[in-house]
Amino acid sequence: MLPILFTLTTFVSTMAGGLFALKNRDRLHRILGFTAGVLLGVVAFDLMPEIFDLLSTTKTDPVVPMIALVVGFLAFHIAEKLTILHSAHEADHDTDGEYTAHKHPQVGLLSAIALSAHSFLDGVGIGLAFQVNTTVGLAVALAVIAHDFSDGLNTVTLMLTHRNTSRRSFYLLLLDATTPLLGALSTLFFRLSDQQLLIYLGFFVGFLLYIGASDILPEAHAKHPSRLTLALTVAGTVLIFLVTRVNLG
Template sequence: MAVFVALGAFLMTLAGGWTAQRVTDRRHLVLGLAGGLMLGVVGLDLLPEALRAAGREVFGVPAALLLFVAGFLLAHLVERLLAARQAAHGGEEHAHPAAPHGHDHRAPEVGLTVAAAMVGHSAMDGVAIGAAFQVGGGMGTAVAIAVIAHDFADGFNTFTITSLYGNARRKAVAMLVADACAPVLGALSTSFFTLPEQVLGGYLGLFGGVLLYLAAAEILPEAHHEHPARSTLLCTVAGAAFIWLVVGFSG
C-alpha cells in the first residue's frame, strides 16, 4: 500500500518540475514562488517535524535547531568554496548565460549538490510514508496526503535550483526524475528496515537549514534582482501560504 501511495508523490513531483519548465519567460515569478515554497516547507513543515522527532537537547538547545544552524552554515561554506574554486579557474568566462555582463559566480556543482539533497529528502518522504503505514492506516493516509501535496513544491524547486546554478536542462530533468522516483524507492525500503525517529529528526533539521540559506541568500535575491515587482513578492507570499494550507489540511 505504501509503495502505491508513493506513486502519487512521483506524479506530483513531475508535475511541479513540468510547471517550472513551462514558465521560463516569467523567471522572476518562478523564483519568487520557489523562494516562498522553500520558506514555507522549512518553517511550517520540516522544522516543526524535526523538533518533534529529534527530541533531545544539547546544552539547552534542541538538537534539531543546532543541526538547522549547521545546515545553514554548511550551505554557505560549500557555496563560497565552490565559487572561489570556479573563480580561480576562470569561472567568470563560463558564467550563467542569463546573468548580465557575466558576473554570476554560481557554481553548477552547488545546484547539483542541493538537488541531490532534495532527492535524499524525497526518499525520506517515502520512508515516512512506509513507516506511517506500519503504525496504522489512518496515520499512513495523513502522512501520504502531506507528502504528496508538498512534493509538487519539491519538483518545482528541484528543477528551478538545478537550472538557476547554470546546469544544462538535461541535468535539471535528470535530477527531477530522480527526485520523483525517490519517494517510491524510500517507501519500498521500509519493507527491509526502520529508521530511528531521532535520526530522521536530525536529518530534517540539517536539510531545513540548507534550504533556508538557498531561499534567503540565493533564490529570493535573484528573483528581485532585475524584476523588483510587486507580483514577485506576491508569488513569494503565495508559495508560503500554499505550504501553510497543505500543512493545515493534512494535520
C-alpha cells in the same frame, strides 16, 4: 507506496520547470517567489511543530535538531558555492563580465550533475517524511514538488548558459527528474528511530530554509523587485498555513 507516487509527481514538476526554462525566462521569478513562500510555510507550520512534538516524546535536548538545522543550511550553501549551482542567478550579471570566466560546458555539466545529487536527497526527504507520518509526508512532498520546478529550470539554464546543446541539456533534465524517484525508493530499505527522525527533520528544515532563502534573496536584491513576486511569496506561505490548519481539523 505514497512516497513513490509523490516522487512521480516531482518527475513531472522538474520536467515542467526545465521545459519552461527552454521557452521563457522572463516570468520565472514569480514562480520562484511562490515556491519560496511554500518552503517557508512548510518549515514554520508543519516541520517545526513536528520537531517540537518529537522533542517532548523523545525528551531530547532541543539543541540536537538545531545543530542538524545549521549543518543542513551550511552544507547546501557550501556545496552550492563550490559547484557554482547558483550561476542561473549569476548569469544575470553577465554584462559586467564578472562570471564569464566560468562559462565552460564542463562547468555546466558538473553543476547539473551536482544538482541531480541534490535532487536525490529531495527524494530521500520525501521518503523519510512519510516515515514520520502521512501529514508530514504530504507537506514535504508538496514543498519538494513545488521546489523541483526550479530544480528543472536551474538544470536547463545552467546547461544552456555554459554553452551546452539543447539535446544535452534535455538529457541532464531527465537525470535531474529521475533522481528524486531513486532517493524515495532508497528509503523503503531502512527505517529511522524517533531520535534519528528528529535529526533528519532539523537537517531538512535547514536545507529547505536555505533553498527558500536562495530563491527569495536574489529577487529581493534585484534593482526592480516585482510586487507581484512579493505577493506570491506571501501567498505561498499563507496557503501552507491554511493547508496545515485543515489537516489538524
